[in-house]
Amino acid sequence: KILIIGANGQLGTELSAALQQKYGQNAIIRSDIRKPQEEVGIFEMLNVLDADALLSIVKKYEITQIYHLAAILSAKGEENPIQTWNINMNGLLNVLEVARHEKLNKVYYPSSIAVFGTTTPSPAPQYTSMNPSTIYGISKRAGEQWCEYYFNKYGVDVRSLRYPGLISYKTPPGGGTTDYAVDIFYKAVEGEHFSCFLSENTRLPMMYMPDAVRATMELMEAPKESLSTHEGYNLNAFDCTPKELYHEIKKHVPNLEISYKIDELRQSIADSWSDTMNDDIARQDWNWNHKFDMESTTKEMLANLKKKFAVQK
Numbered sequence: 400k401i402l403i404i405g406a407n408g409q410l411g412t413e414l415s416a417a418l419q420q421k422y423g424q425n426a427i428i429r430s431d432i433r434k435p436q437e438e439v440g441i442f443e444m445l446n447v448l449d450a451d452a453l454l455s456i457v458k459k460y461e462i463t464q465i466y467h468l469a470a471i472l473s474a475k476g477e478e479n480p481i482q483t484w485n486i487n488m489n490g491l492l493n494v495l496e497v498a499r500h501e502k503l504n505k506v507y508y509p510s511s512i513a514v515f516g517t518t519t520p521s522p523a524p525q526y527t528s529m530n531p532s533t534i535y536g537i538s539k540r541a542g543e544q545w546c547e548y549y550f551n552k553y554g555v556d557v558r559s560l561r562y563p564g565l566i567s568y569k570t571p572p573g574g575g576t577t578d579y580a581v582d583i584f585y586k587a588v589e590g591e592h593f594s595c596f597l598s599e600n601t602r603l604p605m606m607y608m609p610d611a612v613r614a615t616m617e618l619m620e621a622p623k624e625s626l627s628t629h630e631g632y633n634l635n636a637f638d639c640t641p642k643e644l645y646h647e648i649k650k651h652v653p654n655l656e657i658s659y660k661i662d663e664l665r666q667s668i669a670d671s672w673s674d675t676m677n678d679d680i681a682r683q684d685w686n687w688n689h690k691f692d693m694e695s696t697t698k699e700m701l702a703n704l705k706k707k708f709a710v711q712k
């Protein structure tokens with residue numbers, strides 16, 4: 400049985416659906432700190448800081464794998480750094496400890512381009528200098544190292560990916576720096592003006608959610624012997640700037656207008672991240688290959704959001 404912690408989030412929602420699709424609804428226990436809008440399958444309220452509650456869910460459902468997706472993201476995390484550290488770090492440690500003691504088969508831990516910093520070259524190599532500037536990034540880098548440590552010291556098979564900014568249409572993102580790349584599609588479909596909080600030439604790595612979900616499942620299904628690291632694998636698809644994305648969307652939605660209202664905090668965070676990543680190690684170790692680029696992501700997002708809004712009308 401698989402426990403998903405943070406199942407209501409932007410990634411959690413879609414990863415839960417994909418895992419239920421593959422393993423059946425009764426094999427997946429979704430959990431989050433608040434109830435989801437619509438209940439799909441088995442759901443348990445869970446605050447990952449409550450180690451006892453976590454252990455009782457693991458025992459109740461005979462959990463063998465945990466996908467730990469709960470965290471406070473980059474921009475939001477800067478509002479209360481100590482709380483962000485507590486949730487992101489102690490949440491992970493609770494998961495790693497229960498995995499060790501209950502001898503779980505596998506654990507999944509999402510990392511991010513947020514582990515990179517101003518000393519990281521671009522394209523960011525798999526092994527490189529990392530001095531993250533946000534508490535979110537610091538917690539993700541520390542988390543990666545704890546994962547490597549628990550694998551080497553206790554044999555916990557924990558696996559991780561450094562995601563780019565994720566673009567999706569099912570659940571809005573919360574508190575990230577890359578969220579402009581989701582919001583622009585919503586504004587395009589709603590026929591509204593788009594105000595961008597990053598400057599037009601801010602280049603960031605991006606990925607369409609179906610690629611990110613597939614990468615996660617392929618990594619988790621890869622034979623353990625093929626993995627050369629239990630820190631976060633670099634995972635790359637495409638990179639773009641707000642200006643490039645705007646002009647790509649405009650090909651399909653000619654009347655979309657954009658203006659720029661820079662958010663200093665998120666601009667400084669974005670400027671500290673690498674423009675793009677080298678993901679050769681993921682391609683070598685477990686045959687990673689992205690399917691969506693900026694053009695196909697744009698087509699998919701517009702088509703799916705139009706359907707979503709048509710239904711809601």
Ligand code: VAH
Pocket residue numbers: 472473474510511512513535562563564565572574575576577578
């Ligand atoms: C954020 N979307 O912006 C998240 C992610 C790539 C960054 O971790 O914080």
